[in-house]
Amino acid sequence: MKTYQSRKDVPNEEKWDLTDLFANEEAWQEKLDECSKLADKLKEYDGKITDGSSLLHYLKTQEELSFHIRKVFAYTMFLSDIDTRDSHAQKLSSKTTKLGVKVSESTSFFMPFLLSLEEETLRSYLSEEKELEYFEDELWKSFRFKDHVLTKEKEELLSQLSESFQAPGDTFNMLNNADIQFGEVTNEAGERVQLTRGMYSKLIEDENRDVRKEAYKAYYKPYVELNNTIATTLAAEVKTNATMAKVRNYDSAIHKALFSDNIDLTVYTQLIDAAKKHIEPLHQYARLRKEKLGVDELRQYDLNAPIVSGVKAEIPYDEAYDKMIEALKPLGTDYVERLKEFKEKRYIDVRETPAKRSGAYNMGVYGVHPFVLLNHHDDLNSLFTLVHEMGHALHSHYSSKHQPQITANYRIFVAEVASTVNEILLIHYMLNQTTDTKMRAYLLNHFIEQFRGTFFTQVMFADFEKQTHERAEAGEPLDAESLNELYEELFRTYNGPDIVFDDEVKYGWSRIPHFYRAFYVYQYATGFASAIQIASRILEQKEGALESYLTFLQSGSSDDPLELLKRAGVDLTTSEPVEAAMKTFSELVDELNQL
Template sequence: MNKSKTLPKRSDVPAEYKWRLEDIYPSDSDWEKDVQKAKQLADQIAGMKGKLGQSGEELLAALKLQDELLATLDQVYVYARMRRDEDNANSTYQGLTDRATSLSTQAYGAISYIQPEILAISTEVMEKWIQEVSGLDHYRILLEEIMRFKPHTLSSEEEALLANMSELASSPSKIYGMLANADMKFPMITDENGEEVELTKGRYTQFMESKDRRVRKEAFDALYETYGKFRNTIAASLTSAIKGDVFYARTRKYPSALYAALFADNVDLSVYDNLIATIHEHLPLMHRYIALRKKLLGVDELHMYDLYVPIVPEVDMKIPYDQAVSTIKEALHPLGEEYGRVLAEGFSNGWIDVYENEGKTSGAYSWGAYSTHPFVLMNYQDNVNNMFTLAHEMGHALHSYHSNHAQPYTYADYKIFVAEVASTLNEALLMHHLLETTTDKQERMYLINYYLEQFRGTVFRQTMFAEFEKIVHEKEEKGEPLTADSLSEIYRELNVAYHGPDMVVDSQVDMEWARIPHFYRNFYVYKYATGFSAATSLAKQILEEGQPAVDRYLDFLKGGSSDYPLNLLKNAGVDMTSPEPIREGLAVFKELLDEMEQLVTNS
């Protein structure tokens, strides 16, 4: 597509580079029909309130209606929102999105009674109904999952009280968000060109990648000095969030806040503990990478503000979209004919919105409704990073495609715990392909370092975050005080351990905990590290074993939520209750690090 200095209008983008949302609804009037259908279904299901405990037939009828309502609602919301994402200035689709959002609120209100009524049914009666009522067995997994929460569900009055506290419970996150995103102002710094520019959170990342060390240090100092001014306020907001996590866990009779967070995915505590323990075993590899970074930067001391500047000069790898598509197809060839056929369909059949246009939502995502193929939003630029992003999002898309085609609506959606596996596996296979085919030494070093940085940021760094969360929650559960000083001390000790003797852990970074919004979504970040490790292990199996590993992987993609995430992964060949997948992933990191050190030595 021809590039110009100004963004094209939506109408000027060629059709072959736009997704085809007509595959969801041929017209807005067809969308309107489903809006009315969803309203009727919501009214119908609301009229069944109080009846689910009367018979298995009533329960089955309600569950079928719920599936039909939610499937319709998904389609209505997805269409409206993706139309708006094409051009956020389009008032028509702003209106449709607002209506879809309101409809969702009404619909979820209409079905809110279903789970409490199911929980009021005894296990014995439920089993009897499942055996006697034709069709109810289809919902066995769903019902067993709901019933699994029964020991941690309170009386209706207590549940109502907790529900009314939800806004209060989210206050620490909201307060932090307002402070960090609205009220906190950063000072001016001098950029590479000697010009005064305002430091912002968005610009901070760019400054950390600056080749000018003075700029990096100045931005680093200014950022943390600003956070430091609010250290006690931010500590109060974070400790309040931690206290809330502990309160809800105890109220619902969970052994700990960590146990409560992992219970939803039916993940054993050993998975979390194995991740941290295995990363600690392999910290010498991280320390070697830090030493290599120090060597390549040619500095006497490596500081925390030197972590993001590229250590290999960026090579001129201009990759137009059509070339990226061709390369990704080749790279994913090991996944077999079935995967390749669907991938080719996605690239050529209206799944992807490729280029940026005026008003289009930024970034990238994969999304869709159950009854249609998935869609991918891109804002493609001709570079390596965007090619990897495209491979990543198509991994999500094909996961959804296979799951939707193999599972009924009830079990088609997969858990967040496994969501990043399919996307990251595609990136791993793409990297393998590029390293296998490149003949340019500088290009090879660039690619290897790109992947090493993925490991550092996704496996080591996210595990360090996960360990910090575990420590601070355990301290709260023991009644030990959490203050700005204690949080900073814990965070510093982790940085020293993870980065090793070649890193000067600047005192400013002790405050980094204050700028991580994920800490307000407790025990979530570990999933990045486990997902990356699982994907790396599966990619290795696919490349070494061939078809048997491919067959297991395709079964995983088709699994949806028909089983728990750990079981789906285990059947695919990855047992996340064991440290082996983490070790296998880190073995790849070691191989790449060995080669990078050799290439540097021979330079």
């Protein structure tokens, strides 16, 4: 594995070329100043949009600002991410942040104004200016919220209280990220060191069970000690969601959360019902895990330990890229050519260097191209990460190429589909290529773990969110005891009777930041199930499967997410996609059992 002590040592072809955004810092500063002037211009429209012409000019100016500010923000973000210690990059980022605040203040009047209009008035504005056709769909999407907007006085009051409404999440984030200190554990050198989150993610996968247990106990210790405090923050968050839904005339908190994407509640409930109905293969996998680990009792700290060891193939970056191209050939010639272009034109920042942001991401910049950040380690996990992020990147590329700016960004609901399709195609390619039994078992297990983490665990979280909000809406108590009992019951339902529970299991809910962004996590599971069905259709070469998928990648947010997925052959208003995914999971577990 290649390691670099300095960014200067990384070959240029493995680093971003940020001149695609701005030739130099002076050009960036000029664009920043231009954006500031555009923000001032937008503020002048407050109270002065009285006809179709003034509405059109406001929207065109806003879109122009949006186009430029995305580039301005991306430039400073990328500079900061390649070296988080760079004080000059931080200084530029603070300028971007100030600009963002200014833009938010300058445009804050518009949505209340739009939703204060009568429908007839908006229609008259649209009829006055033909160019408003470009903005019409987005205006009507926003106008859907009219029934959930209150009087001007009440909206102003809620706006003044908005910081208070954020307090439960802010408090949890401060506790979770700043105040919580984990206990000490023994590192590989036999030294006692303070446990960190990054360290925990590695230790909980260690082959030594004593190491896993010690890390597990240390990690959960502060959550156990702060159980009542965190229960109070989550209860406040849930009750706030329930209250705001009622105040804004929604049937429930979950209806409010699903409204913006026009998602029917049955999509959510069918997901949970189907997962529970087909949960037995996951329980079977737990029994297999217990057998392979050779433990008398399977415990939570055994669930991430490797059951297929000794597979540590070194795959240099160039070889990994070639493997990806071979694996993704079923997506067609143009897709493959675009993949090659990303590497050749330096759209990817490849190597881990000191103080570089951890993890990986894709960020599309409309009018330029997507940028991908990696921390590539020349191993199997890095290959899967590469393939995953390039799925996001090609989704961004095709949407930007085929959509106008207003609909180029795809919604969160469909965001994980393209990345997961790529991973599935890679696994199938590697399974077909390998003759090594251990490697085959490793790949099957990798896929099963993806299912467990991205599908079953997220459905369990979604179930927990649904039940906690229902209890709040029914006036039932949400305290530490009731939250612990609910989570423990759900954990047993989903993970099966073969796991022996340590006391820490029931506190698992208290460490999940996603619960402060209600009804978000279910989208990971629906996206995963959708990707399973799409990849299967492509691999089986079903008529129109590839064409409909490529059309989906080109569609951005040009329609509601459910409609876009239907065109790709996935109808989440029925239980079929989830049922099909459950069938795939069962087959994977069966084959791994046989191996």
